[in-house]
């Protein structure tokens with residue numbers, strides 16, 4: 161690996177991308193050429209430019225880069241957004257999920273934001289500048305800008321031109337101070353926001369301190385607990401009620417996350433800011449807050465940390481591991497009383513429950529203890545009676561075990577003495593049968609009885625099918641869904657939801673509010689009704705957004721009437737919508753923009769012509785004073801325009817004719833008469 165000739169040190173707060181752009185300039189290499197030396201440049205150029213600062217380890221081998229530019233990899237990391245996430249998450253996958261949310265909300269990834277004075281002084285594009293909330297330079301108190309002050313275009317995140325501090329479009333220098341009329345900016349809260357972000361952007365400022373770490377609990381879980389604690393006003397014990405900054409469902413999500421239930425809840429930057437802002441706290445104060453053990457214990461719904469158990473079925477491929485363990489949310493009541501949690505190993509379909517009395521994971525269904533005793537008894541011609549008698553178990557259990565052994569391939573189908581030749585059905589066929597069998601009751605005996613009468617299966621056949629993995633999966637994870645499909649819904653409930661809802665409602669959201677799926681809505685005959693609600697709701701929502709767009713364009717146009725140029729493309733660029741989108745969703749606004757642009761174009765044109773008229777008259781005056789020949793050619797020459805300008809504008813000719821009262825008009829403008 162070659163090393164760069166000029167290897168300057170990164171500046172205070174400089175972003176990695178900014179540093180690389182500066183380095184390319186120092187070494188007289190094109191920026192994209194420089195990147196090519198150590199990465200696949202397609203991944204980091206153009207609209208992907210931000211990746212360098214946001215996910216450096218995804219596009220660079222940091223050690224290699226460190227050697228190349230002569231800056232150690234820790235320092236490189238500290239020039240990026242990585243510290244923010246390292247201070248919060250301990251799992252890359254969680255971090256990436258949150259990242260997708262956070263970058264849109266908090267960080268500017270398309271435009272380069274900069275302080276002109278900083279660029280003048282030390283040429284630094286700082287990483288903090290890309291945080292949307294930070295609006296002014298920390299050093300100069302100057303507003304951060306994104307646009308070229310010459311042509312007004314916004315500067316992309318990385319370009320070769322940025323490395324030379326010139327606009328990528330018009331190539332004028334970017335080192336021009338913003339016009340004062342644009343620089344009025346709200347500075348309230350700026351100090352707090354800035355120090356919060358500076359804290360987060362610093363390596364080794366974890367929001368959870370090392371001494372708080374408990375075994376088996378992730379950073380994110382502890383962070384969730386801390387958020388709850390702070391949001392609830394630092395009480396002694398966890399409260400189930402809503403708090404100022406967290407909704408009920410957020411609290412439930414955090415609670416579940418802390419208790420290892422499901423990890424659908426992500427702790428996002430937004431959550432953190434919501435909570436600390438509601439308590440007027442800084443991120444630093446938040447990081448330094450200790451959550452008392454009593455509080456943590458009270459969130460934990462069993463007062464001890466329960467992690468998933470491991471599968472202990474000797475025949476299971478995932479024996480000794482918990483990777484295939486899946487939480488079962490719905491269970492029969494008698495199981496619920498006995499076990500705090502129930503999991504199933506989705507590799508072998510043995511169920512495990514967490515026994516509250518003994519605080520231990522135990523197998524549910526006795527397969528592991530019974531199967532070793534069953535195996536010696538399963539010989540050609542064996543009878544179910546033998547098993548029942550010897551094992552002191554029920555017929556149902558005995559059948560289930562035999563079915564299970566057959567499907568697992570532990571016992572061959574040939575050994576079993578059927579009274580008729582049997583050919584096992586395909587999975588889809590069997591699954592379809594089970595869709596029927598679960599009604600009206602889905603316990604083993606009821607389903608078996610129904611199968612015997614409906615499909616003419618015998619009991620063993622039923623239990624073989626019952627052991628199919630797909631059937632088990634369906635029965636365990638999907639049967640509640642199918643049940644709700646046929647649930648009766650009341651129409652007034654839907655009306656209530658619509659009435660109480662403020663934002664946009666989709667069919668999915670309505671279904672979720674009713675705790676059913678979309679099919680259930682159709683089944684109840686609400687398909688049309690909901691369709692109308694969604695359309696109407698969309699209209700209202702659109703109306704709100706539409707009003708906002710109208711406000712913005714009115715402001716935009718008010719500013720543009722004094723300029724010399726307007727283009728419809730720029731209007732859409734400013735709005736951030738495509739022409740097509742607006743035409744489709746807001747046809748009236750689309751029409752308004754088109755008209756307004758035409759109108760302004762007209763005004764600009766008129767102004768231009770008026771200007772020409774004045775110039776023409778001034779030219780005439782000069783010509784008359786110099787006693788030169790007053791012809792269009794001379795006038796145009798004095799005006800500094802081509803003669804075709806006069807030829808194609810009757811207004812100018814009229815103005816020239818007005819000068820003819822001096823009686824000196826020769827052939828000027830005579831074409832008109």
Ligand SMILES: [Zn+2]
Pocket residue numbers: 275276277278279297298299300301302
């Ligand atoms: Zn500055």
Ligand SMILES: [Zn+2]
Pocket residue numbers: 308309310311312313327328329330331332
């Ligand atoms: Zn420019």
Ligand SMILES: [Zn+2]
Pocket residue numbers: 471472473476477478479505506507508509510
């Ligand atoms: Zn297993």
